[in-house]
Amino acid sequence: MKTKKWSRQDRLGNILFLVILGGGLLALILNLVLPDKADSDTENRPLAQISDIQTQGLWTGETGREVNDWYADQFPLRNSLLHLNYCVQRLEGVSEIDDVYIGSHMLLQQAPAYDAAVSDQNLQAIRDFQAKTGIPVNVQIVPTSIAVNADRLPINATTADEAAAIADIQSKSQDLGFINSLDTLASHKDEDLYYATDHHWKSRGAWYAWTDLAAAKDWSAEEAAFDILKAADGFQGTLSAKTGDPFLSDTVEIWVPKNGPEYVMTKDGVKTRTMYDESALDQRDKYQVFTGPNTGEFTLEMDN
Numbered sequence: 082m083k084t085k086k087w088s089r090q091d092r093l094g095n096i097l098f099l100v101i102l103g104g105g106l107l108a109l110i111l112n113l114v115l116p117d118k119a120d121s122d123t124e125n126r127p128l129a130q131i132s133d134i135q136t137q138g139l140w141t142g143e144t145g146r147e148v149n150d151w152y153a154d155q156f157p158l159r160n161s162l163l164h165l166n167y168c169v170q171r172l173e174g175v176s177e178i179d180d181v182y183i184g185s186h187m188l189l190q191q192a193p194a195y196d197a198a199v200s201d202q203n204l205q206a207i208r209d210f211q212a213k214t215g216i217p218v219n220v221q222i223v224p225t226s227i228a229v230n231a232d233r234l235p236i237n238a239t240t241a242d243e244a245a246a247i248a249d250i251q252s253k254s255q256d257l258g259f260i261n262s263l264d265t266l267a268s269h270k271d272e273d274l275y276y277a278t279d280h281h282w283k284s285r286g287a288w289y290a291w292t293d294l295a296a297a298k299d300w301s302a303e304e305a306a307f308d309i310l311k312a313a314d315g316f317q318g319t320l321s322a323k324t325g326d327p328f329l330s331d332t333v334e335i336w337v338p339k340n341g342p343e344y345v346m347t348k349d350g351v352k353t354r355t356m357y358d359e360s361a362l363d364q365r366d367k368y369q370v371f372t373g374p375n376t377g378e379f380t381l382e383m384d385n
Contacts, residue, residue, distance in 0.1 A: 167325035279318020
């Protein structure tokens with residue numbers, strides 16, 4: 082009986098298989114031995130826990146999916162692997178990761194397609210609110226970074242026509258005091274009005290939109306009325322978390338009125354004398370310095 086001769090390629094393949102198998106088993110053992118991490122700072126989201134796995138879904142496959150999610154979320158050196166995966170994709174020429182475009186010195190999130198029916202429902206809700214409360218309103222649509230920074234998109238990127246969507250809303254909401262800030266923001270785009278690593282606009286972007294609102298309401302609007310303070314460096318937002326980009330970062334600025342009114346903010350039943358959450362500056366999501374985590378409602382009581 083002849084003994085089978087293994088080629089060099091076969092031997093290397095077997096060695097690679099054993100290395101991958103051993104690495105996977107080692108990772109599984111470490112996952113079981115080490116305590117689960119609750120959150121991922123890099124991805125800015127909670128991680129699956131072993132305590133979340135339910136055996137009731139054993140026959141439907143749900144338990145298997147929960148085990149897979151837990152194993153992937155708690156994988157050792159996960160953050161380093163995410164960054165490595167980003168670098169590999171960039172070397173391969175990938176320009177879009179998880180609906181985020183890798184633009185020129187900037188990450189830009191793909192905007193969802195415009196839904197005119199949903200827009201009509203929202204406008205009607207605003208009319209109902211105005212009729213119920215008697216409070217005058219203005220509709221001012223905030224363009225996304227893609228609409229303002231289209232020149233930073235990678236070649237051949239396809240995006241929704243945000244200008245057409247805003248124009249459609251404007252045509253339907255003249256009775257709601259519509260204010261279009263797209264042109265104003267686009268004319269100042271070289272001032273970096275949006276974060277490079279996050280889907281939010283910066284304070285300066287909000288400022289230029291505010292000047293449009295102030296003009297419509299005949300209010301004064303002077304930049305000199307504010308102290309512009311650098312709150313933090315090294316901010317990496319949600320788009321950095323989605324892509325795994327380890328390179329880009331942002332500076333967070335706050336604009337504090339020099340002669341602003343005294344006020345009390347009530348949020349989730351807690352009263353404070355400031356809308357800024359200083360503790361957020363010690364966390365990954367430094368953007369939460371603006372009023373803290375998302376909430377459905379908060380109130381401001383002012384002395385004027």
